[in-house]
Amino acid sequence: MQLTLKKGILFVLSGPSGAGKNTLLNAVLEKVPEVYYSVSATTRPSRPGEVHGRNYFFLSPEEFKQGIEAGEFLEWTEFCGHYYGTPRRFIDEQLAEGKSVIMDIDINGAAQIKRQLPQVVSVFLLPPNLTVLHQRLVGRASEGEKAIRERLDKALCEVQALADYDYVIVNEDLHLAVERMKAIIMAERQRVSRIDCQRIIDQVTRGNV
Amino acid sequence: MQLTLKKGILFVLSGPSGAGKNTLLNAVLEKVPEVYYSVSATTRPSRPGEVHGRNYFFLSPEEFKQGIEAGEFLEWTEFCGHYYGTPRRFIDEQLAEGKSVIMDIDINGAAQIKRQLPQVVSVFLLPPNLTVLHQRLVGRASEGEKAIRERLDKALCEVQALADYDYVIVNEDLHLAVERMKAIIMAERQRVSRIDCQRIIDQVTRGNV
Numbered sequence: 001m002q003l004t005l006k007k008g009i010l011f012v013l014s015g016p017s018g019a020g021k022n023t024l025l026n027a028v029l030e031k032v033p034e035v036y037y038s039v040s041a042t043t044r045p046s047r048p049g050e051v052h053g054r055n056y057f058f059l060s061p062e063e064f065k066q067g068i069e070a071g072e073f074l075e076w077t078e079f080c081g082h083y084y085g086t087p088r089r090f091i092d093e094q095l096a097e098g099k100s101v102i103m104d105i106d107i108n109g110a111a112q113i114k115r116q117l118p119q120v121v122s123v124f125l126l127p128p129n130l131t132v133l134h135q136r137l138v139g140r141a142s143e144g145e146k147a148i149r150e151r152l153d154k155a156l157c158e159v160q161a162l163a164d165y166d167y168v169i170v171n172e173d174l175h176l177a178v179e180r181m182k183a184i185i186m187a188e189r190q191r192v193s194r195i196d197c198q199r200i201i202d203q204v205t206r207g208n209v
Numbered sequence: 210m211q212l213t214l215k216k217g218i219l220f221v222l223s224g225p226s227g228a229g230k231n232t233l234l235n236a237v238l239e240k241v242p243e244v245y246y247s248v249s250a251t252t253r254p255s256r257p258g259e260v261h262g263r264n265y266f267f268l269s270p271e272e273f274k275q276g277i278e279a280g281e282f283l284e285w286t287e288f289c290g291h292y293y294g295t296p297r298r299f300i301d302e303q304l305a306e307g308k309s310v311i312m313d314i315d316i317n318g319a320a321q322i323k324r325q326l327p328q329v330v331s332v333f334l335l336p337p338n339l340t341v342l343h344q345r346l347v348g349r350a351s352e353g354e355k356a357i358r359e360r361l362d363k364a365l366c367e368v369q370a371l372a373d374y375d376y377v378i379v380n381e382d383l384h385l386a387v388e389r390m391k392a393i394i395m396a397e398r399q400r401v402s403r404i405d406c407q408r409i410i411d412q413v414t415r416g417n418v
Binding site: 193 | 212337371392393395406410412415
């Protein structure tokens with residue numbers, strides 16, 4: 001019996017770049033039913049291969065500012081001259097239908113969301129150590145040594161936010177990390193506080209003999 | 210990286226008789242490493258095949274009463290003229306070593322434990338419906354129809370306690386129920402509140418490059 005949740009669950013995943021958030025997210029989206037990805041909005045130009053509505057909603061600065069005014073973002077930020085934000089509507093709709101939503105977000109965005117939706121489940125993904133992180137960033141080969149250095153310094157700072165999260169996963173092995181994320185999702189779906197207890201009791205006792 | 214818990218986790222499993230607690234427990238003990246079974250103490254006579262220290266600690270009424278006086282039980286109760294209780298020492302030792310302990314216990318015992326150890330993780334196991342419960346009890350063939358009737362009435366009453374638990378598992382399929390219990394154990398071991406955050410941060414950042 002799939003338990004009927006009172007509301008879907010929003011999972012937010014944070015962690016320093018190079019921790020493996022995207023790989024983990026994609027594996028979870030592929031393997032866990034009824035979990036949907038929350039697409040962010042941004043005013044930065046799309047990169048080759050990026051698809052509007054799948055990777056991001058690409059908005060003009062005017063559209064984004066109107067969205068902010070209208071309260072359409074669960075959280076938003078400005079970074080390097082571009083806006084980034086989480087459209088509230090998609091998430092509200094999925095949760096209302098009892099579906100789960102997962103998103104990757106930086107620690108400030110996660111904190112903003114936690115203030116608005118205290119039931120959010122926050123997961124912090126860590127690399128086993130910063131040497132591995134360094135290797136992964138170098139392996140991407142998309143950035144120079146200076147940018148990598150900055151990312152490492154940022155990572156050193158970001159991991160201090162760990163204590164504000166509900167769960168931690170150390171990504172030493174992708175398969176294990178995925179199993180752990182799946183376990184967190186499965187366990188949260190079994191939480192008594194998230195289900196309609198009376199409904200379950202009625203279901204179970206309906207077969208009263 | 211196996212996260213080092215500040216303390217082991219105590220899992221208590223309740224549910225009406227016939228829900229499948231023993232079968233689930235045995236499967237979990239077999240499959241999940243570092244989870245140990247908490248053996249109860251009782252003054253009832255041992256049944257054929259029962260082993261002291263494995264099924265129960267069989268105590269004399271005098272020994273049991275001395276244990277109560279000395280505060281050696283995490284919880285205890287009297288039922289049908291016999292005492293039943295949970296020795297505190299084994300659990301304290303395992304938890305101090307960072308190991309997890311699992312036990313089956315009735316709803317009153319679970320409530321007593323929750324008052325003393327608020328960090329306990331409580332799981333309620335439900336049969337999919339009372340018809341299945343009835344069939345399982347008949348299938349045991351160890352009790353007459355009157356005893357079964359009493360168990361069913363008790364079950365009807367017990368399921369109302371669901372709201373006091375942390376997690377619920379509906380035992381429609383043993384394999385799935387075991388997977389869910391494993392997920393709960395795995396997820397709880399990833400909880401930030403249960404780990405030494407600074408230690409993890411030090412481990413991760415030690416490889417600072």
